[in-house]
Amino acid sequence: MSEEIKADKVMDLKGLPCPMPIVKVSQGINDIEVGQVLQAISTDPGSLNDFPAWARTSGNEILKTEQSEKEFSFYIKRVV
Amino acid sequence: MELENIEKQIEELKAQVAALDKKAPENKISMIVFSGDLDKALASFIIATGSVAMGMDVVMFFTFWGTPMMRDKNKHVGGKDLMGNMFGAMLPKGVDQTKLSKINMGGMGTAMMKSRMKKKNVASLPEMISMAGELGVKIYVCEMSMDLMGFKREEMIDYPSIEFCGVAKFLEEAANSKVQLFM
Numbered sequence: 001m002s003e004e005i006k007a008d009k010v011m012d013l014k015g016l017p018c019p020m021p022i023v024k025v026s027q028g029i030n031d032i033e034v035g036q037v038l039q040a041i042s043t044d045p046g047s048l049n050d051f052p053a054w055a056r057t058s059g060n061e062i063l064k065t066e067q068s069e070k071e072f073s074f075y076i077k078r079v080v
Numbered sequence: 081m082e083l084e085n086i087e088k089q090i091e092e093l094k095a096q097v098a099a100l101d102k103k104a105p106e107n108k109i110s111m112i113v114f115s116g117d118l119d120k121a122l123a124s125f126i127i128a129t130g131s132v133a134m135g136m137d138v139v140m141f142f143t144f145w146g147t148p149m150m151r152d153k154n155k156h157v158g159g160k161d162l163m164g165n166m167f168g169a170m171l172p173k174g175v176d177q178t179k180l181s182k183i184n185m186g187g188m189g190t191a192m193m194k195s196r197m198k199k200k201n202v203a204s205l206p207e208m209i210s211m212a213g214e215l216g217v218k219i220y221v222c223e224m225s226m227d228l229m230g231f232k233r234e235e236m237i238d239y240p241s242i243e244f245c246g247v248a249k250f251l252e253e254a255a256n257s258k259v260q261l262f263m
Binding site: 015016017018019020022023025026053054057058 | 126127129130132133134135200201202203211215
């Protein structure tokens with residue numbers, strides 16, 4: 001039973017290599033309220049490790065990660 | 081009597097915690113950029129901007145071969161002695177003139193890498209530096225390196241937070257940092 005997560009903001013980070021995805025997300029998360037969800041879509045395979053590391057460090061929560069062949073989509077809940 | 085003892089202990093513990101708080105490193109990274117190679121400078125700025133994303137304060141110290149990169153290619157200052165002029169001419173003036181530490185091949189390798197970086201959307205060094213500036217990365221340049229190489233403050237890049245210092249300033253920052261790197 002995969003529940004649909006509604007994103008309050010979507011960031012298209014496709015084509016951006018390290019360190020841009022996390023730099024952008026660390027700024028973009030401030031555009032939503034605590035409790036809201038940011039969806040970030042990246043094509044950088046390093047994101048699979050980087051986004052969880054960023055979330056743990058910044059104290060935010062990744063609710064769900066979707067992965068297709070070339071794209072990675074992270075649903076990040078702003079906690080702090 | 082017993083209660084008094086406990087109160088006293090609590091006071092002592094409070095004082096100890098406060099002292100420990102003072103000693104605890106800040107959420108900060110201090111980096112020495114000693115190398116003047118394009119590759120290491122790029123890595124330095126990727127780590128610097130990434131650190132800001134991770135919520136850290138960032139301080140970068142440019143010393144020795146890292147110093148010439150911090151010059152502005154469009155700024156010209158006179159009044160240098162012969163050696164100063166020679167060093168000035170031999171060393172990269174700004175990041176655009178830096179080279180790869182390997183496979184430079186008379187500049188061909190560096191040019192190839194730069195074009196590949198562009199193709200792959202990797203930010204160039206000048207872009208990284210301006211982003212670092214916007215993100216609040218602090219830059220310090222070693223005063224003694226500048227003096228040795230005959231550089232003047234007026235020929236350094238325009239950057240939101242650029243200052244000049246010696247080893248003590250670096251050590252103060254490093255001692256208060258969770259992460260210290262030497263590039």
